[in-house]
Amino acid sequence: MDKNDEISEAEKYRENLEPKRKSESGIKAFIITMVGIVIITAALTSGTYNGYDPSSYSVAITGFFVIVTIVMTAMWYRTKYNNYKYEPDSKEKKN
Amino acid sequence: MIGLTAPLWIGLFIGMIIGGLAEAWGISNPEVLIRLGKWQDRLFVGCIAIAIGSGALALYGLAALGVGFHWGIKPDYIWGVALGGAIFGTGIAISGYVPGTVWMALGEGRRDAIFAVLGGLLGAAAWTIIYQTSFGHWLVTYDNFGMIYFGGKVDTNLYVGFGIAIVWAIIMFSIAYFLPRYKHGKSCAYNSLHKNTKLSPEEEKEQVETAGMLLEGSSMPLGKNNLPEKVNYHWTVSSKLFGVIMMSVGIIIGLTVVLEMFLHQIFGESTTYSWIVAKLWLPAGAWKYSTLVVHTIGWEPFSDIGTLFGAFLASVFLTRRFQSFNNVIPPSWRERFGDSQIKRAAGAFSGAFLMLLGARMAGGCASGHILSGDLQMAVSSLEFFIFAMIFLLVVAHLVYRKVE
Numbered sequence: 216m217d218k219n220d221e222i223s224e225a226e227k228y229r230e231n232l233e234p235k236r237k238s239e240s241g242i243k244a245f246i247i248t249m250v251g252i253v254i255i256t257a258a259l260t261s262g263t264y265n266g267y268d269p270s271s272y273s274v275a276i277t278g279f280f281v282i283v284t285i286v287m288t289a290m291w292y293r294t295k296y297n298n299y300k301y302e303p304d305s306k307e308k309k310n
Numbered sequence: 311m312i313g314l315t316a317p318l319w320i321g322l323f324i325g326m327i328i329g330g331l332a333e334a335w336g337i338s339n340p341e342v343l344i345r346l347g348k349w350q351d352r353l354f355v356g357c358i359a360i361a362i363g364s365g366a367l368a369l370y371g372l373a374a375l376g377v378g379f380h381w382g383i384k385p386d387y388i389w390g391v392a393l394g395g396a397i398f399g400t401g402i403a404i405s406g407y408v409p410g411t412v413w414m415a416l417g418e419g420r421r422d423a424i425f426a427v428l429g430g431l432l433g434a435a436a437w438t439i440i441y442q443t444s445f446g447h448w449l450v451t452y453d454n455f456g457m458i459y460f461g462g463k464v465d466t467n468l469y470v471g472f473g474i475a476i477v478w479a480i481i482m483f484s485i486a487y488f489l490p491r492y493k494h495g496k497s498c499a500y501n502s503l504h505k506n507t508k509l510s511p512e513e514e515k516e517q518v519e520t521a522g523m524l525l526e527g528s529s530m531p532l533g534k535n536n537l538p539e540k541v542n543y544h545w546t547v548s549s550k551l552f553g554v555i556m557m558s559v560g561i562i563i564g565l566t567v568v569l570e571m572f573l574h575q576i577f578g579e580s581t582t583y584s585w586i587v588a589k590l591w592l593p594a595g596a597w598k599y600s601t602l603v604v605h606t607i608g609w610e611p612f613s614d615i616g617t618l619f620g621a622f623l624a625s626v627f628l629t630r631r632f633q634s635f636n637n638v639i640p641p642s643w644r645e646r647f648g649d650s651q652i653k654r655a656a657g658a659f660s661g662a663f664l665m666l667l668g669a670r671m672a673g674g675c676a677s678g679h680i681l682s683g684d685l686q687m688a689v690s691s692l693e694f695f696i697f698a699m700i701f702l703l704v705v706a707h708l709v710y711r712k713v714e
Contacts, residue, residue: 221514222543225521226534233531246626253619257319257612265315265574268604271589274611277322281619288626289419289634292529299529300636303522 232305234296242291249284256280313378316573321609324570325616326623328577329414331559333621334629336524336546338414340406340422340658341640347403347706348642350493351520356486356551358681360560361567363482365685368568370475374468379568382576383457383464384673384683386690390449394672395697397664402698403705405429405661406640408676409669410579412662413614417621419529419633421651422658429659433666434583438592440671441599449671460687471687478687486560491549492516502552513549520547527638530630538630546629567682575608576686578678580669582607582614599670642710668698 260273292299335357336342345351373379384391402408407415407426415423440446457464460478461471487499494512501507509517521543525532532538545555567577585607588600595601625632639654647653669675672694674683680698683691 221518222521222547225518226539226543229525229532230534236531236533243627246623250619250623253615254319254322257322257615258317261317261319261612263317265317267606267608268585269318269607269609269611273319274615277319277612278615281615281622284619285417285419285622288622288632289529292632292634296529296531298636299531300633300638301525301528301531303526 229301229303233301234299237295239295242288242295245291246284246288249280253277253280253284311376311378314573315380316609318574318609319612320573321570321611321613322616322619324566324573324577324609325613325618326620327566327616328563329410329417329617329620330624330628331563331620332411332617333414333418333624333631334541334546335559336520338411338418338420338621338625339524339631339640340411340415340420341523341642342406343402343408343411343702344406344640344642344706344710347702348710349703351516352489352491353551356489356491356498357556357560357563358684359482359486360551360557361564361681362685363479363486363564364561365564365567366475366482366687367479368565369571369685370468370472370687372568372572373465374472377572379465379571380573380575381457381464381686382571382578382678382682383459383686383688384679384690384694385450385454385456386458386688386693387450387452387454388693389452391672391690391693392697393449394668394670395694396701397668398672398675398694399668399698399701399703400705401433401661401663401665401668403661403702403709405658405665406643407658407662407665408579409583409666410614410617410675410677413579413618414621417618417623418625418631419622419635420527421633421635421637422639422654424635425655425659426662429662430583430666431587433663433668434580434670435587435591436663436667437670438584438587438597438599442597446599450673455689458689460689464686474687486551491551495549498549498551501548502550509549517547517549523641524629525631526641527633527636528631529634529636530626530632532630538628541629542631563681564685567685570613571682571686575610576678576682577613578610578674578682579614579617580666580675580678582610583666584670585611646710 257277412426461467584603594604679691679694
């Protein structure tokens with residue numbers, strides 16, 4: 216199926232609305248590091264246990280690192296793009 | 311028999327695969343399930359049908375060949391499953407969430423998901439309390455036919471089960487093939503077979519609206535001519551469910567559930583809510599349901615964290631829909647109730663409360679019953695799905711109908 220006109224127009228419309236992409240290598244390196252930390256934390260705190268009722272401490276510390284990663288990423292993007300939020304019905308370019 | 315039981319933390323990876331792929335589909339966006347309730351966009355039905363069909367074939371085929379699985383068929387207590395399904399469907403219509411998509415939405419940085427998590431925990435706690443009563447006991451014991459699937463008792467008659475799985479898969483693939491994704495669109499079969507078809511103006515409009523809705527609130531500019539643009543404007547909004555990409559995602563999810571059953575247990579998301587309640591508020595020993603939960607829960611807390619994390623990673627690296635907790639109200643909700651954040655928070659909270667109450671009452675949710683259960687051809691899961699769908703459609707029609 217060919218690329219239809221309305222979709223192409225919507226893409227162009229969005230491109231005009233959104234700010235230019237900036238370098239995100241810092242936050243992406245942070246996230247990748249945190250992926251490693253989360254997996255290692257789960258593996259070390261849970262070990263080879265394969266029964267029922269996982270350790271609450273293991274789940275809590277693993278979940279904590281995940282939440283920290285998400286919150287830090289949210290703060291980074293809010294700061295980097297000056298609280299940008301895509302609104303499909305908006306008429307003005309942001310930032 | 312070939313068998314294996316993996317350590318609990320491996321559940322993280324399973325959750326990450328399913329969470330990441332489901333986020334790419336857009337199911338973490340509550341508007342997607344609300345539109346399903348309005349019968350406007352049936353993506354969820356088509357995708358789940360592909361996953362169930364392919365998973366059922368692989369599961370019963372391998373089981374018949376002697377591979378050992380950790381089966382997770384939920385007991386069919388007729389009245390409790392029916393009532394639970396009805397409450398669950400009502401909760402989805404109001405909140406736009408199922409237990410797994412609440413975690414995914416949190417990973418995608420959705421603000422209303424925070425209220426949905428809190429409502430969900432309270433809903434799970436409500437069932438732990440009701441379970442202690444004679445009514446709760448009646449719901450799970452009266453007319454209880456045990457763990458049965460279309461071929462008999464769980465893990466028996468596996469050759470017959472494989473034969474039934476072939477028929478079941480044909481039904482599931484046919485649903486995905488012939489059901490039009492959009493209200494005014496052509497069937498997925500037609501769109502997949504006629505590559506040069508020009509979409510009707512209504513379908514083009516739906517596709518553009520879906521792309522806008524999925525990206526709404528994103529805190530990351532998408533950029534142009536890149537992978538995220540393809541994902542958001544072509545793959546996930548397409549009505550070609552039998553296109554290579556959409557079908558592969560469905561098949562991968564189905565096979566991941568089968569892998570999960572081989573390694574440890576079925577894919578479930580709602581038990582974790584009851585487990586958190588047991589650990590924080592209503593302890594095992596004092597509360598019968600908490601005792602049951604801690605004695606039967608496996609790696610779900612890890613696979614739930616994986617679901618959350620997988621959706622987060624997909625929303626940053628693949629779809630660029632990460633919202634950084636911006637204020638976003640789903641369009642259908644906004645049209646009906648306005649853009650008050652408090653109203654939306656109340657809707658997410660109360661809907662998630664009902665949804666988790668129903669899920670725990672019936673013994674599973676969209677993951678444990680509808681995906682994993684229907685993949686195992688469990689009788690209870692089919693019953694749950696029927697009741698949940700009926701109530702989702704009726705309640706969504708009543709809640710989101712246009713009011714003068």
